[in-house]
Amino acid sequence: MDELAIALKARGFVADCGHVALPVSVDVYAAKIGGVIKPDTLGEDEDAWSVRLPSGKYRICVNCAHNGRRQRFSACHEIAHVVLGIPTDHSNPSWRYAKRPPSEVACDVFAAELLLPHRLFKPRVDASEMGISAVSDLAEEFDASLISTGSRFATFSREMCAFVLSEEGQVRYSARSPQLRDAKGWVKSGMRLPDGSYSARLRSGERPTGPEDAEAAEWFADWNRDGALQEDAIHISQWDQTLTLLWFDGDDVPPPRVDHGRWEEENTGLRELDGVLPWPGRSRRK
Numbered sequence: 001m002d003e004l005a006i007a008l009k010a011r012g013f014v015a016d017c018g019h020v021a022l023p024v025s026v027d028v029y030a031a032k033i034g035g036v037i038k039p040d041t042l043g044e045d046e047d048a049w050s051v052r053l054p055s056g057k058y059r060i061c062v063n064c065a066h067n068g069r070r071q072r073f074s075a076c077h078e079i080a081h082v083v084l085g086i087p088t089d090h091s092n093p094s095w096r097y098a099k100r101p102p103s104e105v106a107c108d109v110f111a112a113e114l115l116l117p118h119r120l121f122k123p124r125v126d127a128s129e130m131g132i133s134a135v136s137d138l139a140e141e142f143d144a145s146l147i148s149t150g151s152r153f154a155t156f157s158r159e160m161c162a163f164v165l166s167e168e169g170q171v172r173y174s175a176r177s178p179q180l181r182d183a184k185g186w187v188k189s190g191m192r193l194p195d196g197s198y199s200a201r202l203r204s205g206e207r208p209t210g211p212e213d214a215e216a217a218e219w220f221a222d223w224n225r226d227g228a229l230q231e232d233a234i235h236i237s238q239w240d241q242t243l244t245l246l247w248f249d250g251d252d253v254p255p256p257r258v259d260h261g262r263w264e265e266e267n268t269g270l271r272e273l274d275g276v277l278p279w280p281g282r283s284r285r286k
Helices: 003-016 026-032 068-084 102-115 118-127 132-142 146-156 178-182 198-203 260-268
Strands: 035-040 048-052 058-063 161-167 170-176 212-214 228-236 241-249
Touching: 003 026, 003 068, 003 102, 003 118, 026 035, 026 068, 026 102, 035 068, 048 068, 058 068, 068 102, 102 146, 118 132, 118 146, 132 146, 132 228, 132 241, 146 161, 146 170, 146 241, 161 178, 161 198, 170 178, 198 228, 198 241
Parallel strands: 035 058
Antiparallel strands: 048 058, 161 170, 161 241, 212 228, 228 241
16 A cells, blocks of 8 residues: 555545544544553553454553653554554664664554644645744644654645655655655655755754755755755754755746756767866766
8 A cells, every 4th residue: 555545544534533623632533443542651662552352442552651742643553553454563663764664654654644634734834934943833733743744744835845854864764745756856865964964063963043055966866956945954862863844945946957068969969079078067976
């Protein structure tokens, strides 16, 4: 099942639950599958577990040592396992995105749809300014994590933007707006945070000062467009995670730059050798 199919199934589940107020009640979601949520003492890296009782109902235990937002997401994640019929695979801590099993990622997508329902979240994204502060405000309103809120913020934005999650200075996940996908802008998973970038400096201990200019070619693979890129970020030292929001200022980003020398070679054959080497561009392929 792909991500879109999972999202649509989650939206159907939310609709079946009836009227949804903010922040959404995870107890209502649990009741829909005949479940009850119980805080419990679990292992440090254990978020939650669920079991089907002889009565046919479900008991969902969430880690009482975790904060409320994490407990809410964990409960929705367990509900996703039941609704999607996906077995659990908790071989890695949920807060680490490296080597996270696809089945667990699928349930994360479902859980995010439950906590940030599309019909309520999308209009608020459309009315928001760009920046990490807007993501934080929405996370507060929906009582959801910054990661899930930032991911959906970029996914539903009408602007050309991306939300990037890095761990230990290495990109693990990114979400892009439709406009950025259409422009072929993508952040390579596994890349290091660009040297000297706002995100890298925050990770090194610099105090946050708000959005600043960024180099698009340092963030997006094979990027050959102009446009003013903005970068805003927050660093969570507890897990060495950096959350970055990237967006282009203005309504439009110019079309790709034309390499006239390459155009001549492709359309008229190799250009005449004149002994003059072309000046190297700023972007470098690894």
